[in-house]
Amino acid sequence: MLENIPAFVLYIQFFFVTLQAYSHIQYYLMTTIETIFWLCVAVIFYTYIGYGIVLYTVVLLKRAFSHKKHAEKTPDDSLLPEVTIVICAYNEQDVVDMKMENTRALDYPKDKLNVMWVTDGSNDATGNMLARYPEVIVEHKPERRGKTAAVNRAMTIVKTEIVVMTDANTMINPGAIREVVRLFKDLTVGCVAGEKRVAARHDGQTAAEGEGLYWKYESTLKRLDSELYSAMGAAGELCAVRKELYRAIPEDSLLDDFIISMNMVAEGYRIAYASEAYAMEYGSADLTEEGKRKRRIAAGGLQSIWRLRRLMNPLRHPVVSFQFISHRVLRWSITPIAMMALIPLNVVLVMAKAGPVYTIIWLLQICFYAAAWVGYELDKKGKRNKLLYIPYYFLFMNINVFRGMQYLCNHRSGVWEKAKRG
Secondary structure (H helix, E strand, O other), X not given: OHHHOOHHHHHHHHXXXXXXXXXXXXXXXXHHHXXXXXXXXXHHHHHHHHHHHHHHHHHHHHHHHOOOOOOOOOOOHHHXXXXXXXXXXXXXXOOHHHHHHHHHOOOOOHHHEEEEXXXXXXXXXXXXXXXXXXXXXXXXXXXXXXXXXXXXXXXXXXXXXXXXXXXXXXXXXXXXXXXXXXXXXXXXXXXXXXXXXXXXXXXXXXXXXXHHHHHHHHHHHHHHHHHHOOOOOOOOOEEEEEHHHOOOOOOOOOOHHHHHHHHHHHXXXXXEEEEEEEEEEEOEOOHHHHHHHHHHHHHHHHHHHHHOHHHHOOOOOHHHHHHHHHHHHHHHHHHHHHHHHHHHHHHXXXXXXXXXXXXXXXXXXXXXXXXXXXXXXXXXXXXXXXXXXXXXXXXXXXXHHHHHHHHHHHOOOOOOOOOOEO
């Protein structure tokens, strides 16, 4: 039959069939690229803006349909429980006196406030300086095994019901301990997270200002998370726990405070957020030092996602899984990848003339990265522009997620290099 059809007719038919197949492939390929592109946009928007909007809306609804309880008043001094402040320190001679002055100024009965310093591995004058303070319990071992090992050891020694963990270079407000104790009157609370505040020593300190802005937003999310159900983790600058609920964690844990607090959530307890109990510290000296912190935090975030993966099961933890994935998991894993993927995807769509919206988004991306680059160049010259350091710091945070992945692959202990504060 075919031999009766002229060859050129067959060639023409083959050409059109191939052209049609190519058109279908091109259509499905572009549709796939567009779908991935918008998924990336949605993930980025939800992580940094959308979750806050959803969380705020849900909290407003909860307030509308629930009877607001009057806040528990702080009990008389005679009814206050005994508390231990645990400070894990490595070579902190420069801040010992300032920290002890801050501790002595706390508004809490002195006979009910124990202070323990764990100085494992310190080889400077930290121990000698602490010897001048008779009220301090000093636990020291010559070997440095990291903060997590120090916390684990301290918790086997502490006898009080409530333990407040704080850093040597962090100053807490006078009423912090009373506020923490007040929140523990709720028996569903296993941990209380204090508010972290970051100060800059001088104007133009980009690292401190960027970190401070980030923590203001983070504090708002933590407060709303806590009001919905539970805050998603506590910062080690001011973290209080019920001693009976503490479980020793692996010594190679990079975010010990986060895992310690979230383990309590996994056991059915809540993390209450105490905005009136705050810890103040200076930001990193510069973005090089801040990079050290961000790499460790990013690596610790990925490590924590794996070790706390049970919390992502919506059947067992319906509310917590929503909060954990939205507030932590996306930010520490998928969103930075989506942000980087957005660049080549956008280029392909612009070159394919997929529509003016892609050109507009591409121009916005160019403006964003250009602003970040200018902010970087100004920072190198010691100059500052408030509008430019925001995209610069935002990009800086996300780049350090990828550096954190490398850090996690090469890091096998709980010991890390401290970032210098401003």
